[in-house]
Amino acid sequence: MDPKPNIVVLDGATLNPGDNPWDEVAALGAFALHDRTPEEFTVERARGADIVLTNKTRLPAAVLDRLPDCRFVAVLATGYDVVDVAHAGARGIPVSNVPGYGVESVAQFVIAQLLALCRRVETHDSLVRSGEWTRCGEFTFWDTPQVELAGKTLGVVGFGAIGRRVAQLGAAFGMNVLAHAPRPKEPLDAPGFAFVGLEELFERSDVVSLHCPLTKGNDSFVDARLLGLMRPGGFLVNTARGRLVNEADLARALNSGHLAGAALDVLAVEPPDPANPLLEARNCLITPHMAWASLTARKRLMSITAANIRAFLAGQPQNLVNADYLTETA
């Protein structure tokens, strides 16, 4: 490999909107930065690059096939569903992600979502300012059911770094925690904690929180059937990926009153299509894929990305997500 590899960032605007310089990454080669890349420009911009960095710009098989010079793909995120990692592996291109950079930020965001669903602090602040408290004449007033978390059951789907931290925080609020994990994991040291099957988790949980990656096998798996298993009055929280959820089914479950609410940081299409039924659904709190975005987490993401590139250049790639598929070295 050329000692000064060509490095192209396809969509760098959100990692560094101005407060998180690229210097550590840029120092590793000849550096080209694009804020965002429309699909039709991906090949043109990535062609000739030895190292391609993407956050949410898609690199499907058909695009990878048109990048003969690509030696390494560094995903600027934990979730790497935008890259066909199996195809990259078959072409001998290692792909890395950035695990762990946002565990605390995302887990804390999940708690913020949960508290928003249960207490609606900002809604009540608005009601006070619009005169509702004054008009009601009482020392106290509330306009939404006020729900205590202690004693409720939290079901965590996907017991990796974020899921485990959410489970710990839920237990600290006095919640009973259940988890679903496809592979054996160290249990949480909390009274009542148990690993259960997916259906049992949906049946027994007051709150289901999603923390598994989006894969070819689990698109839209949270559908009418699983939502129908949830207790009436339950909540769904999703910070993982929007496409894990059948959005039309979720909108129906909210509008029928079967679910009391949902808090979604991710949607199937981002930013959303104005026709997304969740935008109008009852008690649906939607945030713009921002759980990861604290400056502390983004700085960590930047420096782990630089470390991923350095490790690749040293011949010892780290944080590989397609090691199982790598058949040859590009």
Ligand SMILES: NC(=O)c1ccc[n+]([C@@H]2O[C@H](COP(=O)([O-])OP(=O)(O)OC[C@H]3O[C@@H](n4cnc5c(N)ncnc54)[C@H](O)[C@@H]3O)[C@@H](O)[C@H]2O)c1
């Ligand atoms: N909203 C945000 O800003 C934000 C930020 C970071 C990560 N994420 C998302 O959160 C996801 C989880 O992040 P993490 O750091 O915990 O990743 P992780 O790899 O540490 O954990 C994911 C866990 O899910 C498990 N898993 C895989 N397939 C599963 C399935 N079908 N059902 C149940 N579990 C399954 C894995 O075994 C693993 O333990 C990421 O893949 C990403 O999509 C979102």
Ligand SMILES: O=C(O)[C@H](O)CO
């Ligand atoms: O997967 C991640 O790291 C987040 O979704 C931000 O891109």
